[in-house]
Amino acid sequence: MSDLEFSDTPALEVLARLPRSDIDPTDIVVAQDLLRLAKTLLGSFAEQFAMHGLSPGRYALMMTLQARAAPLAPSEIADRLGVTRATVTGLVSGMVRDGLIVFAPAEGADRRRKAVALTDRGRELAAVVAPEVFQQMASLLTPLSAPERDTLRGLLRRIEDGLSG
Amino acid sequence: MSDLEFSDTPALEVLARLPRSDIDPTDIVVAQDLLRLAKTLLGSFAEQFAMHGLSPGRYALMMTLQARAAPLAPSEIADRLGVTRATVTGLVSGMVRDGLIVFAPAEGADRRRKAVALTDRGRELAAVVAPEVFQQMASLLTPLSAPERDTLRGLLRRIEDGLSG
DNA sequence: TTCAAATAATTAGGGGGCTAATCATTAGGG
DNA sequence: CCCTAATGATTAGCCCCCTAATTATTTGAA
Secondary structure (H helix, E strand, O other): OOOOOHHHOOHHHHHHHOOOOOOOHHHHHHHHHHHHHHHHHHHHHHHHHHOOOOOHHHHHHHHHHHHHOOOEOHHHHHHHHOOOHHHHHHHHHHHHHOOOEEEEEOOOOOOOOEEEEEOHHHHHHHHHHHHHHHHHHHHHOOOOOHHHHHHHHHHHHHHHHHHHO | OOOOOHHHOOHHHHHHHOOOOOOOHHHHHHHHHHHHHHHHHHHHHHHHHHOOOOOHHHHHHHHHHHHHOOOEOHHHHHHHHOOOHHHHHHHHHHHHHOOOEEEEEOOOOOOOOEEEEEOHHHHHHHHHHHHHHHHHHHHHOOOOOHHHHHHHHHHHHHHHHHHHO
16 A cells, blocks of 8 residues: 655765765755655545545546446547546446446437446445545645745746746 | 546535535635545556556566665565565566566574575666656656655645544 | 548557455464 | 574566557448
């Protein structure tokens, strides 16, 4: 459950051995902190999902269906989740097996299309899990005051922008 | 390569449908921003690793060996990386196949023990990859001034502490 | 009208992790 | 001494996600 964190690597020791590096070790420490937190965060949500027999992908799929409240085609789901159709095929087949969703040829003419919808059981599970997850998200930020949250958001935004730019 | 991000889920729509929730939607937005950045960051490093035929686990293993400059037992590696021994077995077998490490019975009496060490090729690759990775880590922070980095670090620290507490 | 290109979904195969069960060796108490 | 318990490592089998190749269907243009 603890998962591998390359951010817990002895980077400073390795850095110290590099000939003529102009990198500030402090930057490495902060970056590793950030990466470690990233891993920890994602892991803690994954754990919460797992307690309900879910995974991040399953959760995302359920939320997507829940928000639409109408059946969706696998290709549509793949687009919304930002994953491949193959991934959706796998996700769907496991969730059908577990009784969370149903899967049938879509209404209408095109016989290539399928439609995915939550079962009652899936809806019930979503109704339990979603508030829990939102609660966990909100409690992430409770150590920070409102202005601090704004500051954090601004700093993260600038880091994120720096990635693509 | 884009990977699944449950943080890009229509949480607000789902939240809006919940009966009597006392959760501030803004908190959800900030938390999702944080989680999305987490995914993006880890993904961008994973991409960089992949360009050299590495994965986060392989990189972590190489750094661990590089920092020690001495052979390590698989169990020792597992402890340092925070993963199971089974995972190390898999990691090692792939890296031996690719000529990055060597793997032999350890010196000394206990014939259960093995020893893992970088090959020349592994060391060369580490010498190429490590500076690249450090550079990428450092450049994450270039959008921020020195005081801002301190601020960020403090905020992250408090969030992290809040997770366990 | 027919046939090639586009589109929906699936399959095949791979990598990275995990747990649980197993094998090999060593250590220790009766 | 011997036999059990502990320890190091591996195997088997699972899940999640990916890419590339394949199947089924529809569209559109010659």
